[in-house]
Structures are given as C-alpha cells and as structure tokens.
Amino acid sequence: MDQEAVRGPGGRCVETTAARHMRELDRAEALRLLSTVSLGRIVFTHHALPAVRPVNHFVSGGDIVIRIHEDGALGALVAPADAPGVVVAYEADVIDPVTHLGWSVVVTGYARVVADADEVDRYAHLLHPWVTHPMTGVLRIRPDLVTGFRLEGDPTRPVPAIRG
Known part of the structure; x- marks a missing residue:
C-alpha cells in the first residue's frame, strides 16, 4: 500500500494513504x-x-464581504468612484492536518468599498472585528474568477491509522 508518514496531533506519527x-x-x-466558513485571506x-x-x-x-478600517493596509484598497475597483484575490480553505483531505477556494475579482450607509450598517452587525480597533468601512469583492478544488480520499483505501 502506498503510504506516507506525517506528524499528527501531539506529534504522533500518522500514516495517510x-x-x-x-x-x-x-x-x-x-x-x-x-x-460555510468565516475566515479567509485577502x-x-x-x-x-x-x-x-x-x-x-x-x-x-x-459577493465576499469584509470589514476594513481606514488607517489599515486594507483601507488603501479604496478605488476612485469611477474605477471598477481594485483587483484582489480571496482564499479560504478547510484542510484536515492529519488526512490532508478538504477543500480550497480562490476568488479573484474587484474589491470596492460599500458606499450605501444602510448596507454598511447591516454588514457591520454581521461581521465583528477581531481586534478592538474600530472598523470604519465594508469592502465587497465581486468574483470574476472562482476556482476551487476538493482533496478527496479513495473510499476503497483504509482510513488513516494513528500510531503511538
């Protein structure tokens, strides 16, 4: 059987197919x-x-919606009103560290600041900042290119075994 050894939780040796x-x-x-997830990388x-x-x-x-604050690095993504936005990529994934199974999605598109005050208020209640720094704006990413893959195991092969 074709297997590889990796370190699992607690440093235990794990064999995965x-x-x-x-x-x-x-x-x-x-x-x-x-x-289905709330964490990603822009x-x-x-x-x-x-x-x-x-x-x-x-x-x-x-669309992907995130909050920003003016003096942060993401605040620089504010595009002029007549521009289509600023090109960004957004990635999120769920990959199991032991089995290496899961998925990854990358979205590439234009990011624009949400200007409508009612929308900003609504989004502010849906997204909570991680730090105490006040968030001052909302950024919307309109996907042009959406790519993703799922890493799947062969159901006919054994489930990974954890060794001591």
Missing part, C-alpha cells in the same frame, strides 16, 4: 463552500508588493 485525488469545483459549489498589493491578511467574511449574493 497517498490515494488522494483533487477534484475541481464548479463556481456554485466553490461559493457555497466559501459561505491578497492585495501594498506599496507595490503582494500582501496577505487574514480576515473574517461572509458571502452575500455571490
């Missing part, structure tokens, strides 16, 4: 999975370099 495969997700399934340009920040989010009408 190498009979995993990657299945591409369609757009609808990828966005559905994204809506990738953007900061001082002409790529930057990544963990943020909480929710999915609304196919």
Whole structure:
C-alpha cells in the first residue's frame, strides 16, 4: 500500500494513504463552500508588493464581504468612484492536518468599498472585528474568477491509522 508518514496531533506519527485525488469545483459549489466558513485571506498589493491578511467574511449574493478600517493596509484598497475597483484575490480553505483531505477556494475579482450607509450598517452587525480597533468601512469583492478544488480520499483505501 502506498503510504506516507506525517506528524499528527501531539506529534504522533500518522500514516495517510497517498490515494488522494483533487477534484475541481464548479463556481456554485466553490461559493457555497466559501459561505460555510468565516475566515479567509485577502491578497492585495501594498506599496507595490503582494500582501496577505487574514480576515473574517461572509458571502452575500455571490459577493465576499469584509470589514476594513481606514488607517489599515486594507483601507488603501479604496478605488476612485469611477474605477471598477481594485483587483484582489480571496482564499479560504478547510484542510484536515492529519488526512490532508478538504477543500480550497480562490476568488479573484474587484474589491470596492460599500458606499450605501444602510448596507454598511447591516454588514457591520454581521461581521465583528477581531481586534478592538474600530472598523470604519465594508469592502465587497465581486468574483470574476472562482476556482476551487476538493482533496478527496479513495473510499476503497483504509482510513488513516494513528500510531503511538
């Protein structure tokens, strides 16, 4: 049997079958999975370099919504009113550290600040900041490109065994 050894919880040696495969997700399934988690990572340009920040989010009408504060790095994503937005990527995943099974979704699209005060108020009640710094705005990412995959095991192969 083709197996690999990895360290599981508590440093225990875990054998996992190498009979995993990657299945591409369609757009609808990828966005559905994204809506089941609240943590992701936004990738953007900061001082002409790529930057990544963990943020909480929710999915609304196919868009990814996050909160920002003006003086933070994400505050720089405010685009002029006549621009389509700022290109960003957003990634979220759930991958089991022992079995290496799960999924990952990447959304690429334009991020724009939500200007409607009623929408901002509604979103502010749905997204709670992780730090005590007050959040001053809401960013909406409209997905243009949605890619995702699911790492699946072969059901005919044994479940990973944890060794002492």
